Amino acid sequence: MPDLGVPNPVQEYWIDAWQRGILFLDVLRQRGNIARAHNARPAPNVLSFEPELLLDGRTFDHPVNYGLVRIVPPPDTRIDPQKRPFIVVDPRAGHGPGIGGMKHDSEIGVALQAGHPCYFVGFLPDPVPGQTVGDVCRAEAIFVEAVAARHPDAEGKPVLIGNCQAGWQIMMMAALRPDLPGPILLAGTPLSYWAGVRGKNPLRYLGGVLGGTCWTALAGDMGGGIFDGAHLIANFESMNLANTVWQKPYNLYAKVDTEAPRFLEFETWWGSPVLLEAGEMQWIADNLFVGNRLATGELRSGDDTRIDLRNIRSPIIVFCSWGDDITPPQQALDWITDLYAEDSEIVAAGQTIVYTLHQSIGHLGIFVSGKVATKEHGEFATCMDMIDLMPPGLYEAVITEVAPDTGNPELIQGRYLFRLEARGLADIRALGGNDAADDLRFATAARVSEINLGLYRTLLAPAVRATVTPEAAAALRQLHPNRLRFAAFSDENPLMPPVAALAETVRATRRPVAPDNPLLALEQAASSWISTWLHACGTARDIVTEHVFLTTYGSPLLQALVGLGTGEQPEPRRIERDLLREATEARRDADLATRFETGGPPEAAIRALVYVRLPEHSADERGFSMLQAIRKEQPLDRRISQARLKEMLTEQFLLLRHDQERAVRALPALVAEAAQRRAVLAALRRLVAATGTLSEEGKRRLARIETLLGTRESSPPKQETANA
Template sequence: MLRSNPLTAPFFDYFQDAVERSVLFLDVLRCRGNDYVEQSNRTAPHVLTFDLELLVDGRTLPQPVNYGLVRIIPPADVTIDPNKRPFIVFDPRAGHGPGIGGMKHDSEIGVALRAGHPCYFVGFLPRPEPGQTIEDVCRAEAHFVQVIADRHRQADGKPVLIGNCQAGWQIMMMASMAPDLSGPILIAGTPLSYWAGVRGKYPMRYLGGLLGGTWLTWLLSDLGNGVFDGAWLVSNFESNNPANTFWKKGYNVYANVDTEAKRYLDFEKWWGSPVLLNAEEIQFIVDELFVGNKLTAGKIVTSNGERVDLHKIKSPIIVFCSFGDDITPPQQALDWILDLYDDVDGIIANGQTIIYSLHQSIGHLGIFVSGKVARKEHEEFAFNINMIDAMPPGLYELVLTDADESTPRPDLVEGKYIAKLKSRTLDDIRALGHNDAADQRRFETAARLSDVNQGLYRTGLQPIVKAVTTPASAEFQREMHPNRVAFRAFSDRNPVMAPVAAVAENIKANRHPVSEDNPFLAVERMASSWIVNNLEIFANARDAMMEATFLGLYGSPFLQAAVGLQAEHTDARRVRHDFAGAETRAELEADMARGGFLEASIRALLYVLRGGGADERQFNALEALRNSAPENERVPLSRLKDILRRQATLLRLDEREAVASIPKILPADPSRRARALTAIYEVISADGEPEPGEEKRFQDIRRLFEGPGSKKQAVPDRSPQQVA
């Protein structure tokens, strides 16, 4: 009767739907718990959706580690080009299990495979090997890269390394220890300058100081019998966004339980499988990096006395970060460049190529999980990796624009977007916001106080904690971690959950979803918004209090003096690097008149473009010209890269002399000169009509190529295939 009454029917419709959603949501939690139990019982749990083949088990290395190298077996509909350089994806070991870089086909691995590149993956087991250190892992990863390089000697370039979050700084350390191994290095959502940020945002950087330093990490490791539980790292991430952790994530599944269950379960299968780290590993991370911020300062020294210096990396470095990332904001991803260099001239003198790409909104995990990001940014990285590898030293921003029917030369665009590398200066990085000298002193004070507190803990409390801790007590406290209990409690191990599966199946077979215009559904959504708003108000107030406390406490001149910082303290963190190199100016000038047809053409091309960055259409036009040459005359990509970099160096040294010397290395054959001139114009006009400055410089080059007294001819409009 009440059900058919138009006044009461909306309530009963909503009530039935709410009960059904509650049971279905409970069933989702049951499945999540079962996934957790299954993953916990596996020797090598992961969430990769691709078939794989184990190549190297890190446990068999001279210094065993719990890492492994696998080959990704391409899906049946994917064709791999053996001549293309391989991609290696390194997964982050930051509390969660492996597989995030390939948990779906629209992923870093998926887009690289579709671009025809062989793909490999470096993951890890849940438990570390006894005595394993971060340095051991870096050396193991260097071995993995060498194995892949040896397997692909015929490829057109060295392996591309992709490191997500924690894996990013780890491969940067590895690359500085073995700088000749790899090709381009892509670090996504990776913090390298750990104190960096702007006030009013990103409060996680204050956490170490507010906890009194890193002594708590030692305490948790000691309670774990020398092993740190990654579940604490997961809890730390979750505490950063209480609205999402305590309400939004769960409510989104409850509200859309008919469609969101699979996506939620796929993610939670990764998120809910925490791994373990040795005490020495986590202590290195917090002491040397998060609180100590020693990586960019060059203060990390390996066991054999070698300094880990990011200046040593000669492979192009691609930094992918986002304004929406509150775990690794752009400042923490990019300010290491400011830590290492005073200006772009220093980057160039050191021979480094640094490229960054800024997303406007995606969150931390979305940088390497989002299918939309994979289909845009990561796909464009894969399509344009040869252009990135060939860029002369400098600082560039990768900018993507939509390609449409009005795009000039669409045949030279591989994907849906046009990739452009635009020259930048350090002022562009500074404009994103950075610490002033006073804030740097505050973080330095926090780092020194951390050392004091750690010393007090290790002297007074650690012996007692170790004496009362046993392997059994360590395992018990890990199993009782709230994150693990929350997953396990809803699994089939709990007898209370026994009837849920059957009831849920019955509901799915006879579902009664409420209509979108139901007023009680509107009230539910309004209540949800109210809860989210209040949790966000709480988080904002908490973050403001954290910042004010940190700034006030560590800004105290008395505390700074107590830990040994002088009032007139100047930042001596930077390791001064000699950028002079081995070559003298005289040796470089001697190269002005050395070379041949290709060197002259590349020098002329770079002069016309004059440091304006690059457009993928220009590089693809150059590639088309290279590939159209007879095979016995074709220049390998590595050789082309060397020529591009060398000629760019000569132009920077003395542009006038470098340009004037071009006729000295040109062939005498007028027809070859004409073809080269046509090829140069083909490249500079690949992105549309040349700009006035480019056109003027091209006319300068035309006069050099045609020689004095030659009759000026129009540049023929020919395709790359016609220009031999």
């Protein structure tokens, strides 16, 4: 390009704008070429770690397109064979696999950095003909068994991380095989699909406004028995018109000199839609998105076993965010209130549930944000054994930076202090959600969906299936806008190769505009206006969608026509009673009543610790670090395993809940010898001191233990309640 001298602001701006336009087109060309090469790979993924294939699900008795790989640790990473393995399961919700390990700072990355062996469950772009959701759950159980068998010396069962859609899959698997997994981390996973808040979360209304899942069936038939994941990606993109239509492409155009690598990295994952069996997607849409049958126990496995999430014995960690418009906190957490009416029921079921609420991160950021990986996911990886030891109940994980005045900082790993605070169902309900009338609306929408699906299958489906050929179905997939926009700018388009040469010339003579150029300021103002206008359009659309849904499915006439209108206030939907479970719990309580005087010094120390700490309503990693230190001080032949420690802690907690006064008075019977009592008290004081100053009630309880075990003058105990 000839030297034009010192241009005036108009020349300077238009030269820059033209150059940015060429570079923008070249980045789109690169994106198209990358997508073409990526999708041509036998097993495309975006993992930044080396995978080693262990199991191919296509070889199973019930074949699926899933596989288990071992993540080969980077050369500078040291893996501790005694640490429990991590298994990251990515969502098959339109996009390809690898999002959980796309960056060094990722779910896989932080697990490796913490010294854990790491595995990944991914999938191929094409499904195995006839595979079902049940087959996938069965395959995931095989994967977990295989990983556990590879680590017989690990201190605990494998940790499962389920991202988005993968989360409900592993929850179903864990409900059917509760003996297999260790702690389960659900990242952005919806489990209560109707839940949300009016004025927000419009995606939950979509199925009802469209008339149900007959469109899912039509899409599967038009695909020749294949459901195109590009439909799901388009669904996600439609939620944020401003970002999809303008902000994302303009951000690339405005920062094309620096933004291209980040853009291309993300688009490699975003631009590789996968395929699902039409039957798989129909099952998901009917039973989950519209039917909401998982948390209410209405689903059954292939052998007719009810899928009851109360069966899960492993700790369940829920990571959700207020900034997530795809899986809002209500959809991530309201399954708990679907399962349980009272806090005591969680304890009776033996479940440990932990949740944490991010204030702003979006849905994808839960999986890919480096800041989230190094904070929330990093802390979960570091403190997973602590979570596994927690007694049954509901907790919130609170992660804060270590303050200068924090006590015993040497017991904290990293920059953050991980703390679990006791919560109740009232805390979940306080987040907002549906009332019974709203649930009735969604139930009405589900009935309408069943009717419309039946009509479609009877009247239209035979003709559609007879018309669509495999070649026509494949052509329709290639013409999907979410694929076409990649291919149209690749070198397959004869107009694009010249752009590459022109872009090289532009880079050699690049003349960026000055930041204070008035026309650049005008461009940015116009961009802001366009974004605001598109955001307003999206908001208006969402308001109309919500109004149409609430009005249509709130109609008493429509509710009556589908058999739901009774004229009475409907009861909230909740899972039904399980008499076998209740009988098992009754037997456990009866057995518990005989165990107050059973045990020795370890049981006494743990019972005393739980008793002293109960009024604090929290636990943090400092106490756990001290517990592990005391445990490792014991000779190997007397050291209590992690699994046994968990059993003891749970039993002592339940004894204190059952009859606190009797449990405390029985302590001297567990440690008859003076030397044992001194050892128990020494360990107790170290554990209590680890987390800082006790409350006044905690101090009084500690003093009582010291008196009971013979180091203080006895005094009449103050009356205490069992749930203090």
